[in-house]
Amino acid sequence: MAVISADTKDALARDVPTAAHCREALLAGLALYGAMDGDFVTHRNAIARLFWSLLGERPHSIRALAPTRLHRLPTFAIALPQRLAQPPPKPAHKCDRLIEIRAAFLACGSLAAGGRGYHLEFVLRADEVAQRLKWMLRSAGLPPKSVRRTKRFVLYYKEFDTIVELLTRIGAFAAVLALEDVRALRETKNRIHRLVNTEAANLERSAQAAAAQRHTIEYVRSALGLTRLSPALREVAELRIKHPDESLTELGRRCNPPIGKPTVSSRLGALKALADQLRGVQVSAKAAR
Numbered sequence: 001m002a003v004i005s006a007d008t009k010d011a012l013a014r015d016v017p018t019a020a021h022c023r024e025a026l027l028a029g030l031a032l033y034g035a036m037d038g039d040f041v042t043h044r045n046a047i048a049r050l051f052w053s054l055l056g057e058r059p060h061s062i063r064a065l066a067p068t069r070l071h072r073l074p075t076f077a078i079a080l081p082q083r084l085a086q087p088p089p090k091p092a093h094k095c096d097r098l099i100e101i102r103a104a105f106l107a108c109g110s111l112a113a114g115g116r117g118y119h120l121e122f123v124l125r126a127d128e129v130a131q132r133l134k135w136m137l138r139s140a141g142l143p144p145k146s147v148r149r150t151k152r153f154v155l156y157y158k159e160f161d162t163i164v165e166l167l168t169r170i171g172a173f174a175a176v177l178a179l180e181d182v183r184a185l186r187e188t189k190n191r192i193h194r195l196v197n198t199e200a201a202n203l204e205r206s207a208q209a210a211a212a213q214r215h216t217i218e219y220v221r222s223a224l225g226l227t228r229l230s231p232a233l234r235e236v237a238e239l240r241i242k243h244p245d246e247s248l249t250e251l252g253r254r255c256n257p258p259i260g261k262p263t264v265s266s267r268l269g270a271l272k273a274l275a276d277q278l279r280g281v282q283v284s285a286k287a288a289r
Contacts, residue, residue, distance in 0.1 A: 004111050004112065004113055004175060004178050004179070004182075005109075005110045005111040005112065006044070007174065007175070007178070008105075008111055008167070008172050008174065008175035008178075009044050009046065009047060009105070009106055009109075010044065010046045011172065011174045011175070012102060012105070012106055012170070012171065012172055013044065013046035013047045013049070013050040013106060014046065014050075015171055016050070016053070016054075017099060019095075021093065021096060022095060022096060022099050023054055025091055025096035025099040025100055025103070026050075026054060026099050026100075026102065026103050027051070027054040027055065027084070028084065028088040028100070028103075029099060029100035029101075029102070029103025029104060029107070030047070030050070030051050030054070030103045030106060030107050031051075031080055031084035032087055032088065032100075032103070032104075032107075032129060032132075033103060033104045033107035033108050033122075033124070033129065033133070034047075034051070034103075034106075034107030034108065035080060036125070038079065038080055038085075039077040039078060039079055039080060040077065040078045040079075040080055040107075041065075041075060041076070041077045042075075042076055042106075042107065043073040043074060043075055043076070044076075044106075045074065045076060047076075047106050047107070048062050048076035048077075048078060049062070050106075051078055052078055055078075055081065057081075060078055060079040060081075061078075062076050062077075062078055063076065063077045063078070064076055065077055087128075087129070087132070090132070090135070090136075094139075097136050097139055097140065098140060098169050098170055099170075100133075100136055101133070101136055101137065101140065101166075101169070101170055102170040102171065102172075104122055104133050104136075105122070105170060105172075108122050108123050108124055108125075109121065109122045109123075110123070111163075111167075111175060113178075113179055113182045117158060118157075118158060118159075118160050118163050118179065119156065119157070119158055120156065120157045120163045120166065120167075121154055121155065121156035121157070122144075122154065122155045122156070123149070123152050123153075123154050124152065124153045124154070124155070125151075125152060125153075126153075127153055130146070130153035130155065133155060134146065134155055137155065137166075140166075140169060142157075142162060142165060142166050142169070144156060144157055145157070145158075160179070160183060163179065164176050164179060164180075167179070206247060207245070210240070210244055210245065210246075211244075213240050213268050213271075213272075214240060214241060214244055216268075216271055216272050216275045217237045217240055217241055217271060218241075219275050219278070219279075220237070220271060220274055220275050220278065221237075223275075223278045224274075224278060226238065229271075232267060233267055233270060233271055233274075235255055235256070236251065236255070236264060236267040236268060236271070237271060239251050239254050239255065240268070247261075248261045248264040248265055248268075249261045249264075251264050252264045
């Protein structure tokens with residue numbers, strides 16, 4: 001769901017830290033992870049405006065770049081000042097490290113929750129920058145998995161709880177709520193599917209059992225006759241033939257007086273035993289001839 005990623009970034013871009021050192025860490029992080037050919041580049045207008053506002057001195061404006069064949073989304077660029085051209089030292093404060101992770105998510109991160117599960121990733125252009133972010137994430141107690149895609153280095157997470165923890169740490173609370181809604185909906189659908197499948201399987205077994213019971217009763221009627229059965233067995237046999245699709249509980253309610261499911265099952269078992277006995281006698285008679 002691209003909407004989760006876009007909405008999350010827009011919400012984070014509006015949440016500007018109050019502490020000056022956190023704002024400076026956010027600016028430096030955006031410049032580090034969003035730099036391309038001397039510009040800070042992003043596809044989100046809200047992130048471009050955030051970076052522009054954090055600069056303080058604004059000698060350069062936000063430029064809208066023409067879409068390319070690969071990136072058809074709107075693209076915004078701001079020239080990087082000389083002071084942001086070099087990677088900053090690693091933050092000493094824990095809050096600044098989390099702010100840098102937030103900046104990395106805004107600049108090169110994405111979040112998805114679709115049919116194949118949950119996925120949060122950072123796509124980085126340089127190995128040294130990837131190693132720095134990997135260190136940041138490990139220092140936050142959230143070591144990522146990694147893979148190389150052509151010329152890009154990707155850090156990613158697929159576990160729901162880890163993704164929620166990371167989003168919570170960087171202040172993306174709306175995204176956490178959205179993911180919880182997605183998981184709740186998915187679990188509800190899975191539970192409904194399991195119940196439906198279980199009910200379908202139960203109905204299939206009941207139909208097969210009822211068909212076998214009717215076959216047994218038909219054999220007893222042809223070989224012996226239902227009138228020669230005891231009143232209790234005859235009643236259940238006639239009810240099963242008359243109501244082939246009903247459950248044992250429903251058949252028991254039709255008896256006079258009503259009986260429970262175990263008693264119905266016992267009487268049907270007696271009919272099956274009688275049918276087996278009749279078949280044995282019939283086989284013996286044929287063998288004697």
